[in-house]
Amino acid sequence: MDFSLNEEQVILKNSIIEFATHELNSDLINRDQQGEFIWENWKKCSDMGLSGLPIPKEYGGAGAELSSALICIEALGYGCKDSGLVHALITQTCCGVQLLLFGSDFQKQEHLFGIASGKKIAAQAFTEPDAGSDVGSMNAKVEKVKDKYILNGSKIFISNGPIADLAIVSAVMEESQRKGYGKISCFLVEKGTKGFFREKPLEKMGLRTLQNGELIFEECEVPEDHLIGKEGQGLFMFHEVIEWERALMSACHLGIMGRILEACIRYAKNRHQFGKPIGKFQSVSNKIAEMKVNIELGRLMLYKAGWLKDQKKRALLETSISKLFISESLKRACLEAIQIHGAYGYMKEFEIERELRDSIASTIYSGTSEIQKNIISGLVGL
Amino acid sequence: MTIKNVIKQFIHTELLYEKENIRLDDTTQLLDTGILDSLGIMTLLPFLEQTFFIRVSEGELIPENFESVNAISLLVEKKTKS
Numbered sequence: 517m518d519f520s521l522n523e524e525q526v527i528l529k530n531s532i533i534e535f536a537t538h539e540l541n542s543d544l545i546n547r548d549q550q551g552e553f554i555w556e557n558w559k560k561c562s563d564m565g566l567s568g569l570p571i572p573k574e575y576g577g578a579g580a581e582l583s584s585a586l587i588c589i590e591a592l593g594y595g596c597k598d599s600g601l602v603h604a605l606i607t608q609t610c611c612g613v614q615l616l617l618f619g620s621d622f623q624k625q626e627h628l629f630g631i632a633s634g635k636k637i638a639a640q641a642f643t644e645p646d647a648g649s650d651v652g653s654m655n656a657k658v659e660k661v662k663d664k665y666i667l668n669g670s671k672i673f674i675s676n677g678p679i680a681d682l683a684i685v686s687a688v689m690e691e692s693q694r695k696g697y698g699k700i701s702c703f704l705v706e707k708g709t710k711g712f713f714r715e716k717p718l719e720k721m722g723l724r725t726l727q728n729g730e731l732i733f734e735e736c737e738v739p740e741d742h743l744i745g746k747e748g749q750g751l752f753m754f755h756e757v758i759e760w761e762r763a764l765m766s767a768c769h770l771g772i773m774g775r776i777l778e779a780c781i782r783y784a785k786n787r788h789q790f791g792k793p794i795g796k797f798q799s800v801s802n803k804i805a806e807m808k809v810n811i812e813l814g815r816l817m818l819y820k821a822g823w824l825k826d827q828k829k830r831a832l833l834e835t836s837i838s839k840l841f842i843s844e845s846l847k848r849a850c851l852e853a854i855q856i857h858g859a860y861g862y863m864k865e866f867e868i869e870r871e872l873r874d875s876i877a878s879t880i881y882s883g884t885s886e887i888q889k890n891i892i893s894g895l896v897g898l
Numbered sequence: 899m900t901i902k903n904v905i906k907q908f909i910h911t912e913l914l915y916e917k918e919n920i921r922l923d924d925t926t927q928l929l930d931t932g933i934l935d936s937l938g939i940m941t942l943l944p945f946l947e948q949t950f951f952i953r954v955s956e957g958e959l960i961p962e963n964f965e966s967v968n969a970i971s972l973l974v975e976k977k978t979k980s
Contacts, residue, residue, distance in 0.1 A: 617956045651936065697939060698929040698961030745960075752959035755940060828953055830944050894937040895944075897912065 519819075521587065528584075529591040535564055536595025544597055545864055551717065551724040553679060557601055562634025566592060567608045570760075571616060575628035582760065583822035585609070586767040590815075593771025597867060599874040600725030604637075606764045607675045611638035611684055614702075614757045618745040623704060627682060639680035641671040641705075641731050642754065649887045651686075651751060654700060656733065658687035663740045665703060667711070667733040675881075678717045678729035681707045685733065686750045700750030704742040711736030722873030759821070759831050761882050762839040766818050769846040769878055770811060776853045776871060777807045783857055794856070803852040810845035817841060833895045840888035843878035850875040901950070901978075902971040908945055909967070913938045924968045929961055939964065946970070952977035 521529065540557050547554055561567060569585040571577025580588065592602055612631040615623055630636030647653040656669025667687055677683070683705045705712050715730040745753060781804060784795030794800045821834035850872035854861035861868045879885045899907075902924065909922060913933055920931055928934040934942065942964075947953060952974065954963075963973045 695930045696932045697934055697936065698965070745956075748961040749959065751936065752939070752961075753956075755936070756956060756959070830947065832940050832944070891937065891940065895941060 525584065525587050529587050532564070532566075532588055532591035533595040535560075536592050540596040540598055540601065545867065545870070547598075548600075548724045548870055551719065553604070553725055553727050554598065554601060557598065558604065558634060558637075561592075561601065561605055565632075567605055567634040568612060568628075568632025569609055571612045571628050571632040575616075575624060576632040577612070577628070581822075582763060582825040583819065586763060586818060586822045589764050589767040590771040590774075593768035594774045595771070597775075597871075598725055599768070599772065599871075600723040602768045603723055603726045603765075604676055606761065606768065607640060608634070608638050609764060610757050610761045611640055611682070613760045614640070614684055614744065614753055615704075617756055618702075618749065618753050620741065620744075622741060623744065627704070630681070636681040637676050637679050638682045638684065639674050639676040639731070640757075641674050641677065641683045641685040643671060643673050645670070645672050649883060651700065651754070652696070654686065654688050656685070656687040657690045658701060658703065658738075659690040665738045665740065665743065667703065667705065667736040667738055669733055671731040673718070673728050674731050675726055675728055677731050678714050678727045680714060680731075683712075683731055684744065685731070686754070687733075689747055697751050698748040700754075701747045702744040702750045702753055703738050704744060705733070705736065705738055709736060709738065721876060722870070723877050724873075755832070758882065759825065759835045762835040763818060763821050763825070763831070765878065765882050766814070766835070766838040766842040769842045769875075770814055770818065772871065772875070773807060773811050773814075773842075773846050773849050776849050776868070777804065777811060779868070780804050780807065780853050780856050800856055803856060807845075807849045807852065810841070810849065814838065814842040814845055833892065836883070836888045836891045836895075839882060840885050840892070843875075844885055846878055847872075847875045900971075901974050902967055904949065905946075905970050905974070906967050908942070908949075909933065912941055912945075922967070924971075925966050927965055928967070928970075929965050934964055942970075946974060950974050950978055 539560050565578045568577030569580045569588055573579045596602055608631060612628060615627055631638050644655055659666045669687060685703050685705050686700050688699050689701055711734045713732040717727040717729050784800050784804060785793050787794045817834060818838040821831040821838055824831040824834060853868050854872060857866060857868055860866050917933060943954060963969055
């Protein structure tokens with residue numbers, strides 16, 4: 517068993533860390549406060565190939581397998597303090613994965629270049645006001661009329677939604693005889709389509725540079741060839757793509773934890789109280805040791821998930837465990853980091869309070885921690 | 899045990915909890931009745947792949963292939979032969 521990165525992966529990882537550290541972190545306190553999407557940084561990341569990591573080279577992407585993509589995103593999470601930007605890139609990547617796995621040749625030709633180059637911003641429109649994890653309660657309806665589909669309904673909290681050029685929208689087939697798992701289908705809806713409205717960004721506690729909002733569909737006409745996959749395939753697609761999403765989000769969280777760990781070690785070595793560095797007090801050093809343990813354990817689980825996906829195997833259990841463990845560890849690490857930094861940690865200037873605000877969402881999006889536990893317990897037979 | 903019986907037994911033991919009123923036969927609609935819900939599919943797929951040494955591809959993840967024990971058996975038979 518070889519746990520080391522190869523030379524190519526080490527070079528890639530280091531180049532992303534250097535890029536992110538130098539190019540993506542300026543004026544972030546102000547931009548976070550304003551809640552603004554930083555277009556120039558989006559473009560820089562896209563130019564770096566970070567919006568199309570798993571998309572094949574023939575469509576302008578990097579053609580990376582999941583395990584390599586995880587290394588890249590962990591490096592990005594470590595170097596880039598703008599977690600909203602990284603979240604936006606992962607959303608973009610997952611839309612690309614869905615089209616890659618289930619889209620028609622026409623859809624791939626039409627959209628994957630734009631997604632890989634970052635010129636088209638993509639959003640995944642699944643969540644509704646009354647349908648989060650309970651997808652069976654989905655209300656958005658779609659009806660087939662001649663050679664078109666007509667969409668009606670609304671989606672909420674959609675990442676990249678307010679700025680999306682392209683939305684992958686899930687809806688229940690009205691005329692379908694099917695109920696339950698096979699009743700949902702997915703459609704590509706482009707900006708400018710009649711009856712498609714992108715609402716303004718919602719104000720959030722954290723991840724403020726990420727744009728989340730409501731998408732509304734009113735008698736929205738979608739051409740027949742905008743159906744992704746087949747009718748009724750929506751939830752099957754969702755479960756394939758969610759493995760990617762949970763793995764990539766976890767990789768980002770690992771990177772952030774690595775950065776926080778180092779900041780805590782630095783501070784614990786340099787800050788002296790009662791005549792010695794505070795890191796010499798066990799109540800401080802134990803917190804830091806726990807962060808390190810969680811990073812190492814989380815990474816092992818996540819890389820196992822990446823390896824499974826590279827082998828074309830399912831990794832639902834492994835991605836759920838990774839998502840649960842790493843996001844909860846991140847939230848705890850951010851809280852402890854503030855405690856270690858004391859009053860300084862509570863100040864905006866130290867940028868740890870923003871990490872804490874951003875981390876709260878990590879145990880909510882892509883399936884809450886409670887849902888991950890339901891999945892895990894279900895998969896072990898309970 | 900036949901493929902069909904292996905599948906049926908798995909559904910019986912793993913997925914029919916609190917759905918005792920549903921009588922499972924080869925044509926029972928698994929998706930419509932909610933026997934195969936989100937968690938059901940997530941449980942069934944790894945079971946099929948590990949038990950029969952197959953890989954269900956993205957294109958095969960369609961409702962028609964999972965709507966009944968018959969349909970799932972057909973899919974597995976096709977995969978094991980290929």
